[in-house]
Amino acid sequence: MPTTMTTNIKNNDFKDVVFNRQSVRQFDPTVKIDREELQAIIDETISAPSACNLQSWHFVVADSADGKAKAKSVLMPFNYPQIESCSAMIFVLGDTQSHLVYRDVWNKACEEGRITPEKRDQIFNTFLPMYENASPEFLQADAMIDSSMAAMQLLLIARAHGYDANPIAGYAADKVATTFGLDSSRYVPVMAIALGKAASEPITTTRYAGTQVTAFI
Amino acid sequence: MPTTMTTNIKNNDFKDVVFNRQSVRQFDPTVKIDREELQAIIDETISAPSACNLQSWHFVVADSADGKAKAKSVLMPFNYPQIESCSAMIFVLGDTQSHLVYRDVWNKACEEGRITPEKRDQIFNTFLPMYENASPEFLQADAMIDSSMAAMQLLLIARAHGYDANPIAGYAADKVATTFGLDSSRYVPVMAIALGKAASEPITTTRYAGTQVTAFI
Numbered sequence: 001m002p003t004t005m006t007t008n009i010k011n012n013d014f015k016d017v018v019f020n021r022q023s024v025r026q027f028d029p030t031v032k033i034d035r036e037e038l039q040a041i042i043d044e045t046i047s048a049p050s051a052c053n054l055q056s057w058h059f060v061v062a063d064s065a066d067g068k069a070k071a072k073s074v075l076m077p078f079n080y081p082q083i084e085s086c087s088a089m090i091f092v093l094g095d096t097q098s099h100l101v102y103r104d105v106w107n108k109a110c111e112e113g114r115i116t117p118e119k120r121d122q123i124f125n126t127f128l129p130m131y132e133n134a135s136p137e138f139l140q141a142d143a144m145i146d147s148s149m150a151a152m153q154l155l156l157i158a159r160a161h162g163y164d165a166n167p168i169a170g171y172a173a174d175k176v177a178t179t180f181g182l183d184s185s186r187y188v189p190v191m192a193i194a195l196g197k198a199a200s201e202p203i204t205t206t207r208y209a210g211t212q213v214t215a216f217i
Numbered sequence: 218m219p220t221t222m223t224t225n226i227k228n229n230d231f232k233d234v235v236f237n238r239q240s241v242r243q244f245d246p247t248v249k250i251d252r253e254e255l256q257a258i259i260d261e262t263i264s265a266p267s268a269c270n271l272q273s274w275h276f277v278v279a280d281s282a283d284g285k286a287k288a289k290s291v292l293m294p295f296n297y298p299q300i301e302s303c304s305a306m307i308f309v310l311g312d313t314q315s316h317l318v319y320r321d322v323w324n325k326a327c328e329e330g331r332i333t334p335e336k337r338d339q340i341f342n343t344f345l346p347m348y349e350n351a352s353p354e355f356l357q358a359d360a361m362i363d364s365s366m367a368a369m370q371l372l373l374i375a376r377a378h379g380y381d382a383n384p385i386a387g388y389a390a391d392k393v394a395t396t397f398g399l400d401s402s403r404y405v406p407v408m409a410i411a412l413g414k415a416a417s418e419p420i421t422t423t424r425y426a427g428t429q430v431t432a433f434i
Contacts, residue, residue, distance in 0.1 A: 009231065009232055011231070012230060012231045012232055013229060013231065014226065014228070014229045014230065014231040014234050014373075014377050015226055015229055015377075017231050018261075018264065018370065018373070018374070018377075019261070019264055021264070021266075023266060035433055038433075039427060039428065039431060042427045042430075042431050043426075043427035044235075044236070045427075046424050046425075046427055046430065047235065047236055047238070047424065048369060049238075049240060049372070049384050051386040052386075053422045053424075055424060055425055055430070057430060058430050058431075058432075059430060059431045059432070060431075060432050060434060061431060061432065061433045061434065062434050063433065063434075064433075064434065066434065067433070067434035070434060095430075101425075105425075141361060142386070144358060144361050144362060144365070145361060145365045145368075145386070145407055145408065146365075148361070148362045148363075148365030148366050148369070149365050149366070149368060149369035149384075150369075151362075151366060152265060152365070152366035152367075152369035152370055153235065153369055153373075155266070156231075156235070156370075156373070157235070160231050160232075160235075167266050167366075169268040169269075169359070169362070180432070180434060190362055191362065205270045207263050207264065207270075207272060208263075208272055208318075208322075209260075210256060210259045210260035210262075210263055211256065213259075213263070213272070213274060213275050213276060213312075214256060214259050214275075214276045214277075214278060215275075215276070215277050215278065215397070216252055216255075216278045216280065216281075216284070217277060217278065217279050217280075217281065217283065217284035217287060217397060
């Protein structure tokens with residue numbers, strides 16, 4: 001576990017972090033999480049697993065006045081209280097071209113003499129052809145799964161840092177990527193996460209019994 | 218926090234659970250997790266959030282010889298070691314009809330006199346029309362996001378219970394639902410998770426720097 005991953009963990013009680021996590025929609029607007037800590041939260045988030053370790057996620061962190069105005073422009077009015085009071089809103093997107101990034105990484109390693117061309121080709125032949133020949137639907141689903149897992153870990157990491165969060169699905173999905181200057185054919189929006197110090201009681205929700213959604217075979 | 222949620226948590230060290238989580242592909246075949254604990258793991262998993270609290274997830278737990286044979290029949294050979302050695306393999310699927318379940322739940326509450334028809338209709342009118350008029354693609358994406366978040370929490374809960382896991386994407390996605398007797402037009406497969414006591418060192422993987430996948434605005 002890299003040291004940088006443990007610096008800001010204030011709450012190390014797994015049960016409290018996980019089972020007392022609830023959505024908070026009103027934050028203390030005077031609390032500002034600095035960019036160093038926001039980056040640490042993301043660095044810790046991406047220890048999450050991903051298919052073939054392709055890490056098909058991307059994070060846009062809106063914490064400036066300009067950034068928050070852009071974020072607000074894609075949100076449904078129902079979610080304005082969060083953007084108006086949170087310290088930062090993190091948009092989690094899936095990267096459907098992560099396999100091209102992966103190719104670049106290993107090509108670079110080869111060019112720099114860190115691995116042989118044979119080793120590089122061996123790496124390339126394990127699963128890259130499956131991604132390079134995949135349908136856009138497959139790549140989108142894959143990127144959405146990776147990014148959603150990262151989003152869940154982010155919600156927990158935020159709590160471990162002493163903050164609260166609200167995962168938000170209510171936004172104009174078709175406008176998210178372009179609003180943030182990203183290629184909408186590459187990046188698929190998965191979630192917005194408002195982050196800050198809670199200024200209201202969390203929303204208490206219930207769940208169906210686990211047995212209702214479980215089948216043993 | 219319900220008492221049932223804390224019974225079997227053996228490792229309450231958040232940093233250890235989260236940052237030392239790694240994929241394990243070989244399990245001790247003599248270790249059997251009983252169904253009570255498997256159900257507890259799922260009960261704890263579903264404290265995860267979901268869009269509109271629709272809880273669009275479903276879990277098929279293959280722990281019997283028959284169940285594991287069915288699971289193996291949809292896996293790629295690369296993932297046979299996990300099914301052959303794990304205590305259970307949990308298939309996480311998204312439920313694209315969770316909004317119909319939600320409607321049934323509130324209709325039942327109304328029929329039983331627990332809420333008035335006016336209150337029921339008020340609940341129904343907040344977001345259900347959006348789901349009932351949504352495209353299959355929207356419903357699938359929504360269910361995949363919910364279920365992927367639950368899958369991430371399941372990986373962590375498993376570790377807190379003292380087990381290890383391997384999230385698996387390598388299976389015949391088009392065969393998963395029907396193999397388990399589920400309606401493939403309703404349930405979308407998201408992930409298989411092998412669960413057990415580690416019998417080999419985990420696979421060590423690295424990540425790109427967080428700054429490479431983060432933009433501040």
